[in-house]
Amino acid sequence: MQSSSSRILTLIKQAKQTFSIILSKNDHNYDAKDCIDSLRRSMNRITKHDLNFTLFDNIKNGQPSNPIDQRNQEVFLNSNAPVFYMKLYEDNVISVGIFIIKSHHRMPLHDHPRMFGLIKVLDGQGHLNAYNVLFEKSENELIGTRHISTSINSQSETAVLYPNQSNIHEIYTIDNDHCAFLDILSPPYSNENDCTCYIAKPSSVQSATNINENDRNYILKRIFDDEYYTESLQYTGPIISL
Secondary structure (H helix, E strand, O other): OOOHHHHHHHHHHHHHHHHHHHHHOOOOOOOOHHHHHHHHHHHHOOOHHHHOOOHHHHHHHOOOOOHHHHHHHHHHHHOOOOEEEEEEEEOOOOEEEEEEEOOOOEEEEEOOOOOEEEEEEEEEEEEEEEEEEEEEEEOOEEEEEEEEEEEEEOOOOOEEEEOOEOOEEEEEEOOOOOEEEEEEEEOOOOOOOOOOEEEEEEOOOOOOOOOOHHHOEEEEEEEOOOOOOEEEOOOOOOOOOO
């Protein structure tokens, strides 16, 4: 049986190998889903214990076990940031980290241009909406359908976002819960593939109330979200050394 430390290290090595192969393919018809499905199954087995993620437990119990956990808790509780990030690993192929969304907040609707993403909830619960783009209506508007709309928690399967499927997405917390999830992106964000934020509104062309939700079109309007930002917390899990 793998230890917690070897489990997360094995996952990151698998992610790097998987996406090194995928990114090396210049064939636009190359089907990456089978390759990614093996990685998704491995990620399904990851828990907060594998990463020593104790932030929510520390808040409930009021007893951080070390100075770093104490500082993480103080920053999380006292900051106005809606979202926090713990960096685990990054190179030119993948970035791996933990996003933590505060209760009553959200990670706004945004894209991963030409990128793959995997999301596995570690603690708390949230809701994931993800959209498929059908076509570009104008310079600032896309037309799409909502491909995923589901509650997510630590028992949920890993969600996979593809460059051409479920790419525009948002995650928000439910009720009074915070939500923390492990996030793998490939390739990482850069100046060449920075994200864009959106707002989604049902298309007025489809006003019928009996339309199937999967068939409903949405206008995805590009916006600048000046209220969203993240603040860093220190990762306290197993050392990642590749």
